[in-house]
Amino acid sequence: MHEVYYLEANLVIDPCACNDSSTLPESALPTECLSPDGSDCDWYKNCLERKYSCQGTPTEHMTTYAKTFCELHTKHNELFSDRAQRWIDDARKCLQMALVPFVRPFNNGNCQKIRERAF
Numbered sequence: 001m002h003e004v005y006y007l008e009a010n011l012v013i014d015p016c017a018c019n020d021s022s023t024l025p026e027s028a029l030p031t032e033c034l035s036p037d038g039s040d041c042d043w044y045k046n047c048l049e050r051k052y053s054c055q056g057t058p059t060e061h062m063t064t065y066a067k068t069f070c071e072l073h074t075k076h077n078e079l080f081s082d083r084a085q086r087w088i089d090d091a092r093k094c095l096q097m098a099l100v101p102f103v104r105p106f107n108n109g110n111c112q113k114i115r116e117r118a119f
Contacts, residue, residue: 033103038093041070047103054111062118066095 032040033047040046044063054060073080073088080088098117102109 029103029105034100036093036096036100038089038096041067041074043096048099048114051103052109052111052114054114057111057115059111059115059118062115066118 029047029050033043036043036047044067049063052059054063070092073092077085077088095118099114101107102114102117
């Protein structure tokens with residue numbers, strides 16, 4: 001509820017309420033996709049791209065860019081101060097967490113919505 005409606009405490013609103021007659025959709029994605037710690041640069045490929053095929057779209061550029069810079073920061077981590085390393089790790093986790101709603105089994109997003117959320 002927090003990621004979509006920015007509510008941390010309150011009554012559950014209708015779009016988030018449970019329906020006893022519905023069944024939960026199954027996810028083919030690993031559980032790590034739902035709670036990234038920001039340290040896995042392959043999260044975009046293993047989670048986001050696995051659910052959405054955005055090849056040939058601007059969203060593909062975004063995921064390629066995110067993965068490339070994630071790997072560069074990891075490779076050259078020692079060049080950054082401790083404070084800068086923490087900031088980079090936190091920023092990486094923040095971006096991945098912002099995209100987690102799209103990999104949930106009950107969310108039917110699309111490439112355009114992913115791109116809008118990422119930027």
